[in-house]
Amino acid sequence: MTITCPVPLEEKQIITLAHGSGGKQTHRLLEEVFLPAFKNEHLDLLHDGAFLDLPTSQIVFTTDSFVVQPLFFPGGDIGKLAVTGTANDLAMCGAKPRYLSAGFILEEGISIEELKRIVSSMEREAKLQSIEIVAGDTKVIERQTGKNLFINTSGIGTRMTNNPIGPLQIEEGDAILLSGDIGRHGIAVMAMRENFEFSTPLESDCAPLFPLVEALLKEAILVHAMRDLTRGGLATALVEMAESAQRNFLIEEEAISVSEGVESACEILGFDPHYVANEGRFIAFVSQDQAALALQILQKFPDGENARLIGRAESKSGRAQAIIKNPFGTKRPLYRLVGDQLPRIC
Amino acid sequence: MTITCPVPLEEKQIITLAHGSGGKQTHRLLEEVFLPAFKNEHLDLLHDGAFLDLPTSQIVFTTDSFVVQPLFFPGGDIGKLAVTGTANDLAMCGAKPRYLSAGFILEEGISIEELKRIVSSMEREAKLQSIEIVAGDTKVIERQTGKNLFINTSGIGTRMTNNPIGPLQIEEGDAILLSGDIGRHGIAVMAMRENFEFSTPLESDCAPLFPLVEALLKEAILVHAMRDLTRGGLATALVEMAESAQRNFLIEEEAISVSEGVESACEILGFDPHYVANEGRFIAFVSQDQAALALQILQKFPDGENARLIGRAESKSGRAQAIIKNPFGTKRPLYRLVGDQLPRIC
Numbered sequence: 001m002t003i004t005c006p007v008p009l010e011e012k013q014i015i016t017l018a019h020g021s022g023g024k025q026t027h028r029l030l031e032e033v034f035l036p037a038f039k040n041e042h043l044d045l046l047h048d049g050a051f052l053d054l055p056t057s058q059i060v061f062t063t064d065s066f067v068v069q070p071l072f073f074p075g076g077d078i079g080k081l082a083v084t085g086t087a088n089d090l091a092m093c094g095a096k097p098r099y100l101s102a103g104f105i106l107e108e109g110i111s112i113e114e115l116k117r118i119v120s121s122m123e124r125e126a127k128l129q130s131i132e133i134v135a136g137d138t139k140v141i142e143r144q145t146g147k148n149l150f151i152n153t154s155g156i157g158t159r160m161t162n163n164p165i166g167p168l169q170i171e172e173g174d175a176i177l178l179s180g181d182i183g184r185h186g187i188a189v190m191a192m193r194e195n196f197e198f199s200t201p202l203e204s205d206c207a208p209l210f211p212l213v214e215a216l217l218k219e220a221i222l223v224h225a226m227r228d229l230t231r232g233g234l235a236t237a238l239v240e241m242a243e244s245a246q247r248n249f250l251i252e253e254e255a256i257s258v259s260e261g262v263e264s265a266c267e268i269l270g271f272d273p274h275y276v277a278n279e280g281r282f283i284a285f286v287s288q289d290q291a292a293l294a295l296q297i298l299q300k301f302p303d304g305e306n307a308r309l310i311g312r313a314e315s316k317s318g319r320a321q322a323i324i325k326n327p328f329g330t331k332r333p334l335y336r337l338v339g340d341q342l343p344r345i346c
Numbered sequence: 347m348t349i350t351c352p353v354p355l356e357e358k359q360i361i362t363l364a365h366g367s368g369g370k371q372t373h374r375l376l377e378e379v380f381l382p383a384f385k386n387e388h389l390d391l392l393h394d395g396a397f398l399d400l401p402t403s404q405i406v407f408t409t410d411s412f413v414v415q416p417l418f419f420p421g422g423d424i425g426k427l428a429v430t431g432t433a434n435d436l437a438m439c440g441a442k443p444r445y446l447s448a449g450f451i452l453e454e455g456i457s458i459e460e461l462k463r464i465v466s467s468m469e470r471e472a473k474l475q476s477i478e479i480v481a482g483d484t485k486v487i488e489r490q491t492g493k494n495l496f497i498n499t500s501g502i503g504t505r506m507t508n509n510p511i512g513p514l515q516i517e518e519g520d521a522i523l524l525s526g527d528i529g530r531h532g533i534a535v536m537a538m539r540e541n542f543e544f545s546t547p548l549e550s551d552c553a554p555l556f557p558l559v560e561a562l563l564k565e566a567i568l569v570h571a572m573r574d575l576t577r578g579g580l581a582t583a584l585v586e587m588a589e590s591a592q593r594n595f596l597i598e599e600e601a602i603s604v605s606e607g608v609e610s611a612c613e614i615l616g617f618d619p620h621y622v623a624n625e626g627r628f629i630a631f632v633s634q635d636q637a638a639l640a641l642q643i644l645q646k647f648p649d650g651e652n653a654r655l656i657g658r659a660e661s662k663s664g665r666a667q668a669i670i671k672n673p674f675g676t677k678r679p680l681y682r683l684v685g686d687q688l689p690r691i692c
Contacts, residue, residue, distance in 0.1 A: 020690075021689070022578035022683065026577075049407060051405075054405060061481055062396065101500045103500070135408050139496075142689070144490040236368060336370040337367050
């Protein structure tokens with residue numbers, strides 16, 4: 001008689017609380033999963049921190065946590081999102097993304113195979129974007145759903161320009177450019193979660209924005225402000241920028257590009273695409289006379305081919321707000337998203 | 347007839363998924379909880395990243411996530427831990443902690459009052475340690491236990507010395523100093539979790555280590571390497587350092603200070619105090635001739651009054667390992683913690 005193990009050993013490999021102990025199993029996870037993927041001179045030291053020698057003393061620093069469900073979706077996964085999302089925040093400040101930290105919180109029961117796929121997706125994306133992942137940490141929490149995996153990435157970038165970039169730099173008459181069609185990320189994740197099927201498959205727009213920003217700055221476009229459109233979508237970003245800038249924005253609804261797939265999914269689900277999350281789209285504020293050139297530059301990129309001029313900044317009259325005008329000329333103010341139509345979208 | 351609300355409005359204030367939407371409720375949380383506590387020129391811009399002007403282009407960067415349960419424990423809370431733990435990692439690299447990011451993952455159901463207490467604890471601790479919290483993010487996950495709140499802090503520090511500090515700098519004959527008695531943090535959290543009572547209350551040792559490191563460096567102590575003792579305790583830190591340095595360490599068990607409370611709790615629970623977590627203790631490697639002066643400097647601090655010389659670094663013979671000698675002269679090698687005796691300790 002032979003005793004057989006009902007589950008092959010490979011499949012048994014799941015995260016346990018011991019992987020978060022700081023002891024032997026944490027060490028093995030580091031040696032077998034994280035170090036092979038993120039290998040670089042900083043991480044190899046197995047030190048408490050990474051010693052970085054930057055080309056400048058002026059840096060940009062940002063942080064973002066990612067809790068998206070499901071972990072894998074059309075066009076990306078939580079690993080690609082964690083690298084790209086934080087790098088995009090740096091790009092929006094006119095900075096070149098250079099270094100990232102990665103803090104993992106794993107739920108007991110997550111398979112090591114899934115973790116490896118996510119880590120290798122982070123590795124691939126960081127390489128593509130010339131970013132080094134130089135500091136890391138792993139914690140493990142007790143099993144609840146067995147599906148939770150959270151990643152925090154914090155990023156350091158170096159400024160590409162000495163010109164200040166931010167809402168306070170927005171001037172009267174500035175053109176508002178939108179880099180592409182909206183709502184793909186939110187709808188792709190939602191469709192995956194709810195097992196929707198589209199006749200033409202819809203992918204997340206998750207993509208690095210730095211190449212587009214770099215091209216604008218290299219062509220001497222004086223970018224006054226930028227904002228990537230994530231949670232809360234285009235509408236929330238416009239409202240926040242209008243309030244921070246203390247200006248009115250006038251937006252032409254017709255100029256906002258929405259793909260057919262996103263449009264019909266939004267209709268069925270009762271969502272407003274202006275509020276659906278994106279992960280590879282941004283708005284840029286440039287002076288009116290540079291708008292045409294800036295659009296040309298953006299449209300050369302596959303992720304910018306649908307870039308459009310969608311409106312302009314005005315001086316404030318009354319409350320600072322973003323106003324959208326429909327094709328019939330009717331105007332209405334945009335508001336921040338109220339409630340949450342799509343939780344855990346990023 | 348009057349209709350009365352069974353729960354007073356105040357107590358109804360809990361975190362909901364909408365607080366993670368990026369919309370109106372996220373904005374309120376930011377305005378009412380985070381910004382008042384962390385107010386500074388960088389956060390006030392409500393920008394995607396913080397623009398930092400550092401005094402040097404040589405920096406140290408680190409990250410750590412905190413998942414401790416319960417959130418509040420004798421001697422600290424998750425907020426104090428999140429600021430101090432990451433600042434201590436920077437201090438261990440010989441760097442002055444300057445800037446932190448704070449990424450919150452909140453479970454639906456967490457009370458806003460608790461969140462405010464944690465945030466104000468972070469504010470207090472950051473002020474005490476002259477650290478600015480310059481970037482932040484908040485995500486919300488669905489209710490499971492209603493008790494989970496995770497914080498990632500990433501930190502930027504500037505180097506206090508040009509001398510390299512790290513395991514590779516450890517020399518034969520180096521004195522190994524331990525900054526205080528061990529095991530308080532792990533036992534304090536465990537006691538809180540299990541409702542143990544001690545005749546004399548036991549508090550976590552959670553404390554900033556930078557003041558002690560700064561004093562050593564200012565008095566021209568050439569510190570070769572340092573490591574703070576967190577998860578896995580003193581033993582795991584010694585094993586890791588021995589392997590990284592490719593040296594043998596010889597440790598005198600008698601020289602390791604353990605308080606009476608920790609000792610008896612460990613006996614009852616069957617724990618080895620050498621493996622219990624600390625949050626305000628470290629080991630330092632200095633040349634033998636500077637050991638006495640270094641001890642004097644450490645002992646001037648309340649958090650260093652029990653600092654002791656506990657052993658020395660030797661050349662490697664066979665496998666690099668940390669060997670502990672008991673009072674009877676018997677030697678045994680230390681190993682990394684296997685399994686996890688105290689999950690979610692930090």
